[in-house]
Amino acid sequence: MSQILGVQELREIVPVRPGMHLLDKVLIESETKAWGMKGLSMGENFFMGHFPNQPIFPGVLQLEATAQLAEVLVWKKLDPERKGDIFLKSLRRVKFRKPNLPGDRILIELEITSITDDTAEFTANISNSSGIATNLSGSLGVRAREKQTVFPMEFNEFDRGRNLAMDTDKIQSILPHRYPFLFVDYVAKTDGSMVTGIKNCTETEPIFREYKDGYTVLLSSVQPEITAQVGAVYSLSRPAAEGKIALFMGIDSADFTSPVYPGDQLLLEVDMPDIKSRFGKGEGHMLVNGKEVSRTVMMFALVDKA
Numbered sequence: 252m253s254q255i256l257g258v259q260e261l262r263e264i265v266p267v268r269p270g271m272h273l274l275d276k277v278l279i280e281s282e283t284k285a286w287g288m289k290g291l292s293m294g295e296n297f298f299m300g301h302f303p304n305q306p307i308f309p310g311v312l313q314l315e316a317t318a319q320l321a322e323v324l325v326w327k328k329l330d331p332e333r334k335g336d337i338f339l340k341s342l343r344r345v346k347f348r349k350p351n352l353p354g355d356r357i358l359i360e361l362e363i364t365s366i367t368d369d370t371a372e373f374t375a376n377i378s379n380s381s382g383i384a385t386n387l388s389g390s391l392g393v394r395a396r397e398k399q400t401v402f403p404m405e406f407n408e409f410d411r412g413r414n415l416a417m418d419t420d421k422i423q424s425i426l427p428h429r430y431p432f433l434f435v436d437y438v439a440k441t442d443g444s445m446v447t448g449i450k451n452c453t454e455t456e457p458i459f460r461e462y463k464d465g466y467t468v469l470l471s472s473v474q475p476e477i478t479a480q481v482g483a484v485y486s487l488s489r490p491a492a493e494g495k496i497a498l499f500m501g502i503d504s505a506d507f508t509s510p511v512y513p514g515d516q517l518l519l520e521v522d523m524p525d526i527k528s529r530f531g532k533g534e535g536h537m538l539v540n541g542k543e544v545s546r547t548v549m550m551f552a553l554v555d556k557a
Contacts, residue, residue: 300432340392448481478535
């Protein structure tokens with residue numbers, strides 16, 4: 252049943268906004284095996300923010316490309332009538348091994364390991380001409396397209412005020428990320444190894460799934476990046492990290508439990524314990540209106556700036 256799909260067919264299957272279609276070609280080898288290809292070009296806008304003067308294809312966009320490939324394989328089984336919301340439900344054992352750079356072509360090899368009425372499990376390897384860049388496993392789920400039920404009539408203790416721990420200028424003095432790949436709006440407070448960051452989700456951002464009926468939700472794949480940036484701001488702000496940069500090395504686990512909509516305020520609570528060696532682990536929780544919508548356990552390293 253070998254079949255090749257190009258961008259026209261892929262755009263019909265994967266409901267993301269312009270600029271977030273991350274597959275150029277797909278080879279469907281069987282009902283459970285597929286290959287995806289993406290060429291990386293310096294003309295892509297995310298390279299402006301990840302990173303200026305040292306462009307690298309973001310790890311979480313590798314995850315999104317993989318989720319899109321999995322969706323191509325399983326949408327007919329998970330949501331044949333296209334009435335639900337197919338979403339990245341979980342990630343496990345993600346390891347970012349080598350960078351993908353402008354000029355690389357990346358090849359994704361994906362296998363569906365099990366599938367039920369509402370969940371598909373998969374494993375994947377992502378390669379470039381230098382070898383394996385990323386390994387991961389995860390799952391896709393399908394849920395109803397839930398209507399928003401909360402309108403925030405009042406401001407809260409975490410809204411922007413005079414007593415911020417770090418404002419946007421301070422964050423940009425610590426992180427190398429820039430538009431359009433800087434996702435932390437400010438740090439509200441720190442308490443020991445706990446740091447609380449804020450991101451406002453808004454309609455004008457490209458990082459959403461958007462269906463033909465207008466239903467719009469934040470991509471699961473970018474949520475670990477948002478969480479990791481909060482942790483990195485905190486880790487790099489400590490005196491022991493002077494002259495260092497933080498590298499996102501992998502994800503032990505990530506679970507995405509509820510949809511996030513334009514207009515939601517993301518409360519990001521991240522525990523970043525002191526690093527005793529080069530490597531460390533942090534745990535982040537993303538909340539909307541007091542409800543946890545995702546949880547990420549991430550691995551990172553602090554290394555000397557080049």
